[in-house]
Amino acid sequence: MGESGAFLVMKNISKTFPGVKALDGVTFEVQKGEVHALVGENGAGKSTLIKILSGAYRPDGGEILLRGQRVEINTPGQAQQLGISVIYQELDLIPHMTIPENIFVGREPARALGLVDWREMGKKAQALMASVGMNLPLNIPVRKLSAAQQQMVAIARALSLNADIIVMDEPTASLTQNEIQILFRVIEKLKASGVTIIYISHRLEEIFQIADRVTVLRDGKYIGTWPVGEVGVDHIIRCMVGRDLKEKYPRERVPRGEEILRVEGLTHEPYFRDVSFSLHAGEILGIAGLVGAGRSEIMRSIVGADEKDSGEVYLFGKKVDIKSPHDAIRLGIGLLPEERKLQGLILQLDVRSNISLPILDRLSRWGFIRRLLEYRAVVDIIDRLGIKTPSPEQKVKNLSGGNQQKVVFAKWFLRGCRVFIFDEPTRGIDVGAKLEIYKLMNELVRDGVGIIVISSDLPEVLGISDRLLVMHHGRIAGELRHEEATQEKVLNLAFGGVA
């Protein structure tokens, strides 16, 4: 390994958290001007490594060399000064501020008396946005921008800090196919201008499209680094999970049973209108469409999390009136929400309290929780789903992303619904955990449950669904059976064409 030539070397980095050895002597080398992908399952140590690079964590052992010089990075400020910028999965933009305000927050160009020089700020911001190929109105709050546009603002901010190493953590998780291509063009451009990019993603296809080299971590250990041209996806997956994955989408056919759920003429302006569909026992119904096509909103209205203007919901042929998620759960409809941290989990509570929350009514008598019963149920599901936690009393915020998602699953599996609605169930989790989740879905449909899956991962919905509804602008644009569905047909419908 040409250590002398490397631009950035993280050498023998170790980090231990209570109960977990997150990094175990990991060495990671990046060349100047390359796009270097960092992959691994959840809990493999990617995030920890990046947090050490950005000064958010301090390593227990090891050293960091930048341009051949040993550097100390103890705070995010020091990382910035060294030209290292991290763009996190949850963008840290201030939603109600404009693009220039976000780019220059804390470093606003000033005139006399400390007044902000708005004109100067606007000009600089425009130039920076132009350098990432974006020409957007500067005076609107960033929350009104699309996910991709917000990402570009974050990149522009990194550039304004003169970053020559930009770390992107799951940058495409909430982007549509088109937006991803825009992002990739920007990455190419950055690379051409000599910026080094460390790219973290679970979507391996992307890595093969954009990266020069790839490094795999597993269980906190360094597994290897390869130029992407020299290895295949299979090899990378094998290295990540430490075993062969036979099938990516293990779908089982179950005879379609009676109709469980039927929705008629459901409307909630301006999100969606006149939506009708049905779901049968033993069926996985996929919902595809662009972000913003109204997919999540429909589901939220069905379970009473949001209002609806009109339309009916029938359960086993009987009209039901669902006013709140409480009613939906009583009737056996469970929604696993899109944003696990904002909607799915109570981060500062422990694993046990999170998992048992929807089933407390079953676990209590006279309002008192039967703790032993609760403990047994929780330990059992932790074991079954393989949730990695030191104990059921661990706070959920201390778990890795994939394990947090499993906690959300555990809640609803214990509840045992007749209809499950999964909104982006595998976003941001690794290949191995995805496979486990697909298997759990198979288990559920075998038991006669009906499942609705919303996913922006097109191969995924195509792979697991028996039937697919494609949304376009708040309407169902078309329905495809598993056999006839192809990526092209789905995209066509999603963009407003015909299949």
Next chain:
Amino acid sequence: MTLDARTTAGAARSEDSLAVSENPETRISFWRVMVERYAILLGFLVICAILAILCPSFLSVANILNVLRQVSITGIMAVGATFVILTGGIDLSVGSVLALAGILAAGMQVVHQAGVFISVLVPLVVTGALGIVVGLVITKCRVAPFIVTLGVMSVARGATLVYSNGYPISGLTREFRFIGGGLIGQIPIPVIIYALVAIAGSIVLSQTRFGRHVYAIGGNQEAARLSGVLVEKTKVIVYGISSLTAGLAGVILASRLNSGEPVAGIGQELDVIASVVIGGTSLMGGEGGVFGTVVGSLLIGVLNNGLNLLNVSSFYQQIVKGLIIVAAVIFDQLRRRR
């Protein structure tokens, strides 16, 4: 190393860490939890020890019972306030509600010549209902708890003044005065009531479904709602509890003073909130509990008492109390950052 060997090594490792996690790691976190949870208690004991050395009469049985009796009024209110603050809310009305309950109890006794039972029941029903109305306004009309309870603070105080014409209502019956002034054995009855309220509050929070819902709402209201928690109903009950404990405290206070005082409890909401916060309950909600609140109340009471015994001016006492509140919150922040 071959791929297979690595796989088995990995598998063994993960099994290992799972097996191990059952024992030493839970023990580590157990000790950490103990230290975090009981740091306030430790601080309290240190202060007691210092006062005991400086002032031997501090540890006399008479003085301890005296402190407990003084603490009991604020302490009872603080138990109710803990529920509200755990949901991420705040109740500023408790001082006025205390006065309202006291004046109603005295009014029942003196104006209506009512018996003890009615004189206790009426203020409790009124204050409990008032709390429920507060909860309904907060949840149905979506007004911030700070605003609603600030309004009710003024409304309840005004109602108290209207009812009493601004004068104390004195001359209560002996039976009624027993509630605030009586002893069982050597122990003042307010202290016994305080203990019962604290134990009940603690059990409700830690052992019941309702208690778990309170924590869930404070932790993440949206996640709680999507998990089937009836957020609005729970909040309404929580404000009812807070108002009810303030009402109970008001009845005890009137009984002890042999008078309903229209100006009772002015500014007391701050002592109540201070007790809860010093006790480690987060103002953001979701973390804390009654045990901490009790220690927080005792800490404030002991400080007041100790500084009195040491002949420190009550002006200085205010300064000390303020500093301790801020120190408690700083400590809480440091703990959270880890």
